[in-house]
Amino acid sequence: MKIHLLNTRKLALFGILVALCLAIQLTPRPPNVEFTSFFTFAVGVIFGPLYGGFFGCIIMFVNGFFSPYGFAGLVMPFQMIGMTIAGALGGVYRRLMPEKIDSVRFCTETAIVGAIIALIYDLVTNIGVGFWFVVGGMNFALAMLIAIAYGVFFSIVHIFSNTVVFGILTLPSIKTLNDLLGGEKIG
Amino acid sequence: MVDKRVLVFVTLAILVWAISISSLAAYFYLQNTTYTKQIDENQQSLNKTASNYDESMNKYNILMGEYSMLYGIYSFPGGNFTSSIESLGRLLDSLKGNYSHLLMDQEDLNETYYTVEEDYELIYKESNVTREDFGRLLNEYYDLFNLFAVRELSFVLSETVTLNVNACINYGNGTISWCNETIMPAGSSLFQLTQKISEIEYTHYPSMKPGHVLVDSINDKKTYAVGYSEGWSWIWYYWDAEKQNWISGPAGCDAWMLENGGIYEWRFEHWSWP
Numbered sequence: 001m002k003i004h005l006l007n008t009r010k011l012a013l014f015g016i017l018v019a020l021c022l023a024i025q026l027t028p029r030p031p032n033v034e035f036t037s038f039f040t041f042a043v044g045v046i047f048g049p050l051y052g053g054f055f056g057c058i059i060m061f062v063n064g065f066f067s068p069y070g071f072a073g074l075v076m077p078f079q080m081i082g083m084t085i086a087g088a089l090g091g092v093y094r095r096l097m098p099e100k101i102d103s104v105r106f107c108t109e110t111a112i113v114g115a116i117i118a119l120i121y122d123l124v125t126n127i128g129v130g131f132w133f134v135v136g137g138m139n140f141a142l143a144m145l146i147a148i149a150y151g152v153f154f155s156i157v158h159i160f161s162n163t164v165v166f167g168i169l170t171l172p173s174i175k176t177l178n179d180l181l182g183g184e185k186i187g
Numbered sequence: 188m189v190d191k192r193v194l195v196f197v198t199l200a201i202l203v204w205a206i207s208i209s210s211l212a213a214y215f216y217l218q219n220t221t222y223t224k225q226i227d228e229n230q231q232s233l234n235k236t237a238s239n240y241d242e243s244m245n246k247y248n249i250l251m252g253e254y255s256m257l258y259g260i261y262s263f264p265g266g267n268f269t270s271s272i273e274s275l276g277r278l279l280d281s282l283k284g285n286y287s288h289l290l291m292d293q294e295d296l297n298e299t300y301y302t303v304e305e306d307y308e309l310i311y312k313e314s315n316v317t318r319e320d321f322g323r324l325l326n327e328y329y330d331l332f333n334l335f336a337v338r339e340l341s342f343v344l345s346e347t348v349t350l351n352v353n354a355c356i357n358y359g360n361g362t363i364s365w366c367n368e369t370i371m372p373a374g375s376s377l378f379q380l381t382q383k384i385s386e387i388e389y390t391h392y393p394s395m396k397p398g399h400v401l402v403d404s405i406n407d408k409k410t411y412a413v414g415y416s417e418g419w420s421w422i423w424y425y426w427d428a429e430k431q432n433w434i435s436g437p438a439g440c441d442a443w444m445l446e447n448g449g450i451y452e453w454r455f456e457h458w459s460w461p
Contacts, residue, residue: 098192112196115203123206149217152210159203
């Protein structure tokens with residue numbers, strides 16, 4: 001009976017987080033400043049890598065159709081893959097986390113993880129853009145090089161914003177979510 | 188001792204930094220390669236234009252020298268024009284040979300050339316060529332020669348410069364069709380633009396100046412007259428950006444050279460006389 005109640009609570013929280021994340025993701029904002037990877041990572045930490053991956057995947061699928069920047073097209077599957085990796089990394093990070101970790105160290109680590117997630121996500125989506133060039137008849141290697149090189153300014157903004165967002169928000173958010181689910185203490 | 192976990196995160200942070208910087212370097216390398224290539228292409232294009240310009244000026248000077256000799260004969264009293272007319276014929280042939288590509292490409296020039304050539308044939312057949320006939324033909328030749336020279340220079344320029352113009356056709360019944368952002372080679376006339384954007388019929392009037400072409404129909408809409416006192420014709424206008432209004436074309440459409448960013452209109456208009 002207890003397990004059933006916990007699952008219902010988890011499911012409700014998962015649904016609320018999906019709705020909240022989608023609302024923020026679909027709101028017009030500066031390019032490459034986003035909170036979805038942070039939410040996805042947090043879900044991965046709280047619910048595990050599978051839920052985290054699924055969360056990121058579903059958010060980017062909906063975003064692909066309703067994004068304020070228009071239909072994502074061929075890049076959408078790559079965005080889904082990128083965000084799935086972000087969610088899975090949340091679960092992996094939780095498993096590799098030491099039993100006791102002080103707050104400053106936790107914030108520093110999550111800031112670095114945020115930067116890594118932004119980098120991986122941008123690499124994956126830039127490869128998606130490169131595929132567009134390949135479809136247009138460009139040489140594969142050149143297409144990938146151009147897509148990655150010309151996306152570098154967006155990537156730098158993304159890495160910087162993710163570092164800040166992860167570094168500041170992860171600890172209080174995970175604490176709150178954990179408390180809501182009655183889980184173990186973090187930080 | 189630094190703990191292993193710290194090392195891992197420091198390594199990850201360095202990895203992010205290294206990949207970002209490498210991507211930035213790749214971006215600047217690509218930009219540099221692209222700009223270098225563009226600069227090379229532009230330089231080659233400029234060199235070609237300079238070379239073509241030299242060739243064109245050389246041609247112009249030779250023809251001008253030959254014309255100058257004939258003009259000398261015409262200017263000094265007591266010249267034998269019957270024998271000199273053959274030299275003028277050779278000069279016409281030389282003009283044709285030197286500007287053959289323009290004669291092939293530009294219909295209006297072709298027609299003007301053959302009108303001068305016909306005049307020459309008529310005068311050549313006369314047993315006694317008068318000073319007036321010779322002078323008139325020389326004058327026609329000079330006008331044609333200058334027209335060829337201007338078109339040739341425009342042609343040289345067109346290899347590096349293109350014009351972006353807008354034009355519309357006003358059928359006079361409320362229908363106006365626009366052809367925006369039409370790309371034309373530098374030195375193109377309004378006549379060439381009209382040929383490009385529509386189906387036209389026209390008449391070449393050798394005696395009319397400047398420009399010898401009158402447009403008879405555009406896209407099957409034909410001009411017509413009711414007696415001699417009124418009718419409907421195709422009249423062209425250009426947009427004066429300073430005055431902010433349409434100005435009626437002051438010359439034939441084949442004599443009016445297009446400007447980059449120029450806006451032109453062909454209007455099917457009613458006219459009456461007096």
